[in-house]
Amino acid sequence: MEFLPQIAFLIIVATASFFLYKRITRIRMNIFLGKPSGRTDRTSERWKTMLLVAFGQQKMFKRIIPAFLHFLIYAGFLVINLEVLEFVIDGLAGTHRIFAPYLGDFYTVLINVFEFLAVAVLFSCFAFLIRRNVMKIKRFSGEEMRKWPTLDANLILVIEIILMFAILTMNATDMLIQGQDDHYAQTGTFFFSSFLIPLFEGMSVSTLIFVERFAWWFHIVGILGFAIYVTYSKHLHIAMAFPNTWYSNLEEKGKIENMPVVTNEVKMMLGMPAEGSNEPPAEIARFGAKDVNDLSWVNIMNAYSCTECGRCTSQCPANMTGKKLSPRKIMMATRDRAEEVGASLAKGGKGLEDGKSLLGDYITKEEINACTSCNACVEACPINIDPLSIILEMRRYVSMEESAAPASWNGMFQNIETSFSPWKFAPTDRFNWAEDLNKESK
């Protein structure tokens, strides 16, 4: 029965991988409910953006304190996961700290660095818990943050704290066992976990081995569980931030994406040669967006990348003056709707045809009408999410499919059509200002 732990480990890793694979496939499918996007141009600029914004955390550093704390967790995550490699090899091979004999003193240095990062992660997670729950930073609250989003945020921090404690406990008990059990390699002293040694001194070797093994299993199973949990959580940004920044909008923020379908129709109306005008008209898709499938897949990926940090909402002029619009909520609603449709489709259900839609059931016209298109939300997002483009697509739907834009906007449209100005002035009066020139200058 000596292979039992290895078999158990293999089964656990395989099960976790299976669930992870299924979940990733589902998210991928949900994202591709959206329409194609042409964002594969300018690849060198895209790599650069990803390196700077996601890998380099460039936009986080607009707020220095959270940026620093976040950086510690981020660096800890990247580096400590190297240790997971050893965990996996040990778990499958039945070895213990397989790298220790090969790396010698360097192993001691390496694990000490990991421990330093683990402590840094602990420090940041505690600081973040205090910021969220004691200091009550405004952007962590809001209509859309009730219940699950707030619980999710706290759960992530607590899980990370427990996982870090598991590493330190494992190292502390390991140091005590070394020399008493041949299986345990000599590793030298680990600085930070040494502080935990007094907790375990005096325990029998068998108890220490139990604690050490428990911490080892707890950490690796915890990581696997966390990996699955993350796919259901706002914490998915740890993976999605990278593709999300790669596919981000590289045009000037003020530019609204063109609708080529409309261009063709307008050109035909104006009697101009239009591209493809000789071909029979393809089935015209909906103008603008009513539901998630009308958005581009980048919009939906944006939603899956959102960490709900609320920087967008805290900068939104409509939100700060008490209006219903919250860009964060736009992103959360988009993700919720994609999840709902995906779950229904996976069960062979009605999917998009369930009588509900993103606009109306998740996002109201009042919200989208309140947007000033000022791009503050786009600027504020640390990973280049673009809530504005979703809002504008919905306005297009309301305006062109429903003809249900606010009455004063319809008035403005009419003025532009008849007087060529958003205000109702006679077009022949447009140049009257020039007459004032010499009146004034005298």
Added chain:
Amino acid sequence: MSDQQLSVPTMAQMTAKGESPEVLFWVGCAGSFDDRYKKVTLAFIKILNKVGISYAVLGEEETCTGDPARRAGNEFLFQMQAIANIQVLDGYNVKKIVTACPHCFNTLKNEYPELGGNYEVIHHSTFLQQLINEGKVGLKGGGEFKGKKITYHDSCYLGRANNIYDAPREVLEALDAELVEMKRCRTKGLCCGAGGAQMFKDAEPGDKEVNIERTEEALDTGANIIAAGCPFCMTMMRDGVKSKEKEDTVAVMDLAELIAKNEGL
């Protein structure tokens, strides 16, 4: 300047004479019809005349760029306007456009190319900055605004939308004024509340109007002049100042007006 008659050349007149101006001044609807913003148009015309640049306007041939229609979701109307405007602009073989409206600027510069309209488009803040750098206006030293406290309200459509933050500030520095920044400025600048076609409808219900929030920030700087570079910002800030009953002590002025006044135009 005042004893001499100024005239504003139109593209049609210029073309009839077989001339083509270096730059087209795109006046915009606000610059053409809004009583307050017409003064900005006039100030800018005076500057253009003073520096002797070859320019023209479209006059009655100019129409809305379509910006508010597109932002309110009416893509059809936007493209109708855009394509018609492009036909006019291309008909006159326009190469370079200057405009005092950031919304016109953004649309002409960023959105017309995809519909076939390719021009060099500059906002008047950049244009004025270039004139200052060339020594054609400003830097008289001890002008009307010397030492006065001026705050600059970033227009979203210049700033975040097109990354123009320095040009307007350099224009103000040329006045030898004391430039004081608001709490929220540059990339974090707060919208006046009128962009995204909000200018043309009432705001949604809330606790406060955006322009009031922004005006409070501007007044907090203690500046006597709020400088703007956008007709919508100008209207919103003026309304804000009025609602705070500060219109006697705090002026809202466009960059072109400040330069024109400094030049004694």
